[in-house]
Amino acid sequence: MAGAAPFPEVDLLAGLPALGTEDLLAVPVGEGGALPSWLTGPAPAVSPELLTGALADTGNTGSAGTITNVPIAGRRPRSVLAVGAGGGTLPELRRYVGICVRRAQTLAEHGATRLVLPLDGALEPAGPEEIRAAVETALLAGYRYRDSSARPPRRLATVAVVASGAEAGGVAAAAGEVTAGSVAWARDLVNTPPHRKNPAWLAEQARRRLGALPHVTVTVLGPDELRAGGFGGVLAVGGGSASPPRVVVATYRPPSAGPAHPVLVGKGITFDTGGLSIKTNAGMRHMATDVAGGAAVLAAVDAAARMALPVAVTAVVPAAENAVSGAAYRPADVVRHVGGRTTEVRNTDAEGRLVLADALAYARLELGATALVDLATLTGAMKQALGARTGGLYATTDGLAQALCAAGAVAGEPLWRLPLAQEYDHLLESPLADAHNAPGHPGGTTAALFLQPFAGGLPWAHLDIAGPARSGSDHAETVKGGTGFGTRTLLRWLEAGAPLHGDPVERTR
Numbered sequence: 387m388a389g390a391a392p393f394p395e396v397d398l399l400a401g402l403p404a405l406g407t408e409d410l411l412a413v414p415v416g417e418g419g420a421l422p423s424w425l426t427g428p429a430p431a432v433s434p435e436l437l438t439g440a441l442a443d444t445g446n447t448g449s450a451g452t453i454t455n456v457p458i459a460g461r462r463p464r465s466v467l468a469v470g471a472g473g474g475t476l477p478e479l480r481r482y483v484g485i486c487v488r489r490a491q492t493l494a495e496h497g498a499t500r501l502v503l504p505l506d507g508a509l510e511p512a513g514p515e516e517i518r519a520a521v522e523t524a525l526l527a528g529y530r531y532r533d534s535s536a537r538p539p540r541r542l543a544t545v546a547v548v549a550s551g552a553e554a555g556g557v558a559a560a561a562g563e564v565t566a567g568s569v570a571w572a573r574d575l576v577n578t579p580p581h582r583k584n585p586a587w588l589a590e591q592a593r594r595r596l597g598a599l600p601h602v603t604v605t606v607l608g609p610d611e612l613r614a615g616g617f618g619g620v621l622a623v624g625g626g627s628a629s630p631p632r633v634v635v636a637t638y639r640p641p642s643a644g645p646a647h648p649v650l651v652g653k654g655i656t657f658d659t660g661g662l663s664i665k666t667n668a669g670m671r672h673m674a675t676d677v678a679g680g681a682a683v684l685a686a687v688d689a690a691a692r693m694a695l696p697v698a699v700t701a702v703v704p705a706a707e708n709a710v711s712g713a714a715y716r717p718a719d720v721v722r723h724v725g726g727r728t729t730e731v732r733n734t735d736a737e738g739r740l741v742l743a744d745a746l747a748y749a750r751l752e753l754g755a756t757a758l759v760d761l762a763t764l765t766g767a768m769k770q771a772l773g774a775r776t777g778g779l780y781a782t783t784d785g786l787a788q789a790l791c792a793a794g795a796v797a798g799e800p801l802w803r804l805p806l807a808q809e810y811d812h813l814l815e816s817p818l819a820d821a822h823n824a825p826g827h828p829g830g831t832t833a834a835l836f837l838q839p840f841a842g843g844l845p846w847a848h849l850d851i852a853g854p855a856r857s858g859s860d861h862a863e864t865v866k867g868g869t870g871f872g873t874r875t876l877l878r879w880l881e882a883g884a885p886l887h888g889d890p891v892e893r894t895r
Contacts (some may be wrong), residue, residue, distance in 0.1 A: 392570045393528040394487075394501075394542045396521050398559045400552040402431060408499040412486040413437060414471040414507040415448040422507025432458065432466050441468060450478045451485055465493065471507070476519055477862075479505070480798050483520050484527040484862040487545060491528060494542045504548040512549040514558035519798065520547050521562030522569075522874070526863035529570050531577040564692045565877060569870035571595065572678075572685035576856070576868025580657040580674040584629035585705035588656055588677065592634045592684055592703070599691040601640045607633040615748065617704070618722040619729070619740035624706030626661060626714025631706035633745065635753070636684060638691045643698035648884040649755035650687070650876060651745045653738045653762035654680030654705035661708050661734030662716055675868055676738070678855035679761035680705060682872035689877045697880050702749050704741035708734070720819050724748045727839060730816040733824035738764045739836050740823060746840035757786065757886060758846040759879075760837065761872045767829030768850040772802055775854050775861070777871065779803045780834040781847040789888030790847055790879055797874035798863065801849065806838065807831055845886050849875075 402424070405411060411431055414422055419441050425434045437456060441447070446454045450472030457465050469485050472478035483503060490501040505512035505520055512520070524545040549555060575583075575591060589606040597604045609630045612621055617633065624631030634654070655676035659665060665673070680703035687701045715721070719731045721740060724747040729740060742760055749755040768778040777794070779801040781787035787803050794801040810832055813825035820839075825832040834848045854871040857864045879885070 392530060392574065393525045393566065395544050396524050396559070396563065397544060397546045398517065398521070398552045398555060399546050399548045400550060402504065402548055403502060403546060405431060405502065408497055409502055410490050410493055410498045410500070411466050411502045412504065413466055413468045414482055414504065415441065415446060415452070415468050416471055416507065417448045417473055419447045422504065424504065424506060432456070437466070437468055446470060448472065450481050453485060453489065455489070465498070476516065477798065479516060480519055480523045480862045483523040487524050487527040487542070488860055491542050494540045499542065500544040500546060501542060502546045502548060506548070506550050512551055514551070514555050515796070517547070517549055517551065517555035518558040518562040521559045522566050523863040525563065525566035526569055527865065529573060529865055531574060531867060561693060565689055565874055568685040568689035568692070568877070569873045571688060572681040572870035572873050573868045575681035575684070576675050576678050576870070578674070583656045583674060583677070584707055585624065585632040585654070585656055586629060588654060588680070588703070588705045589632045589634050592636055596636045596684065596688055596691070599638070599688070602636060602638045602687070602691050605635040607635070616722065616724045616726070617744045617748070619744040620704045620706055622715040622719065622721045622731070623655070623661070623708050623737040623741055626711045627707035627709035629707050631704070633748070634684070634703040634705060635700060636687050637698070637700040638687050639698040640694065640696060642696040646756050646884055647698045647700065647754055648757045648759065648880070649700045649702060649749040649753055650683035651702045651742060651749060651758065651760040652680035652683035653742055653764065654703040655738060655741070656705060656707050658708045658735070658737065659710055661710060661714050661737060663733045663735040664710060665735060672856060675856040676763050677705070678763050678868060679851060679872070681868070682761050682870060683876065685870060685873040686876035686880065689873065690880050693881070695880055697884055699880055699884070700749070700753055700755070702745045702753070704745045706741055708737045723840070725751055725840070728819035730819040730822040732822045736823045738762050739833055742837055743840045746837060750840070750842050750844055755844060757884065758841050758844050759790070759849065759876065761849045761851055763852045763855045764850045765829045765833050765852055767827070769853040771830060772853055774857065776800045776802050777854055778830055778850040779847060780806045780831070782806065782838070782841070783845045783886065785885070785887030786845045786847050789882070789885045790875060792888045793878035793882065794875040797878045799854070799871055799875045801875070804830060806834055811835055
């Protein structure tokens with residue numbers, strides 16, 4: 387892996403610390419250029435007049451994300467970052483913190499080692515939820531994956547989050563640290579290059595990290611167990627690779643858990659060439675990230691166990707490498723899945739739904755699941771429909787959809803529910819099998835319709851995260867590369883008890 391500390395340390399303070407020559411102070415700027423009240427004290431950290439002039443010179447009126455860098459010659463701190471905090475909403479707070487951390491990282495090359503990051507003034511009051519969001523964002527915005535022997539650049543060592551409610555926010559800050567650590571692990575799994583990342587490697591990572599946690603058991607099904615269990619989809623997709631497939635089953639079951647047993651299924655394609663329906667070079671370049679759904683569900687179990695949540699949960703990750711060889715599965719093959727349902731293969735690049743189908747059926751028939759949620763980088767159609775920052779959601783019940791949307795809104799991972807429109811069922815009809823795997827447009831919807839029968843009558847939700855699972859640029863707490871999207875949504879849902887009902891969430895981007 388890339389290292390034990392992929393981001394800076396975070397300290398939670400109730401007041402501004404003494405500022406040294408290696409400190410960088412952030413100042414939140416409200417709408418209309420409003421400065422926080424703590425700047426007008428008897429010994430201000432920086433002159434309000436100086437800041438006001440700099441804001442006017444740069445046209446910074448406090449709109450979310452605007453930045454004014456104020457060098458202060460001969461003074462401590464050497465530099466001040468004035469960053470627009472907008473109207474003080476939770477998403478704007480995340481953006482404020484993320485921008486401050488990333489800008490501070492660039493200044494670390496010039497000697498800055500600590501960012502002093504006040505929340506008061508960015509969002510009033512900064513309660514436990516805001517403190518948790520700030521800690522999560524500070525850590526994740528400072529995340530860096532490195533897999534190189536080259537000398538790493540100087541890094542920001544510490545972020546001091548300052549909030550008047552710090553004394554009551556310790557539990558929230560600790561939850562933010564655990565969450566960020568699990569998301570960082572998911573990012574590491576996604577970002578690991580494909581020459582090192584195959585199904586056996588992924589299974590070993592799960593064993594090492596999760597197997598050491600209390601009340602967690604990790605089982606790995608190898609090729610023999612997969613054949614015995616009827617995992618025709620996983621075996622077909624992984625059959626062309628020199629690295630045989632695996633299915634990872636990680637269960638967290640504390641003594642306090644009730645009868646509910648949600649199962650999280652994540653697509654774990656460690657690399658996707660497209661198989662015989664081969665991708666172009668450009669289309670293949672980022673396919674090491676096709677493991678993102680599997681990484682997210684494993685990380686959600688990791689966080690649930692580390693937070694000792696009183697809920698049982700299992701992650702099932704069908705892991706395979708979709709490769710090209712004489713043993714690769716072919717268009718026109720018919721695959722038999724766990725439980726007996728069959729699929730005619732018409733496109734070997736529509737492989738994700740084949741492995742998810744096995745895993746969903748296995749969770750329903752063998753694991754005693756009471757609800758199913760799957761995550762997958764499944765369709766390019768979802769990326770076109772919702773862009774790169776919003777996940778698509780399909781669900782068989784309104785309550786589960788509402789609960790997951792609410793969890794995603796709090797976690798900073800927006801979801802948009804799409805219709806599971808039955809009028810497209812006929813597009814999946816096959817003369818050879820129960821369905822075929824390439825029904826075409828609308829691609830996100832027909833992929834969800836393909837998966838639905840494998841969930842049986844259980845409450846089921848399908849999250850297509852093809853857009854937000856990988857980022858081409860930095861934004862808020864997201865950095866370029868794998869994002870770990872979905873981990874925090876699932877964790878928040880589990881923290882709420884994995885409800886199958888929830889308050890409606892306004893569908894806004």
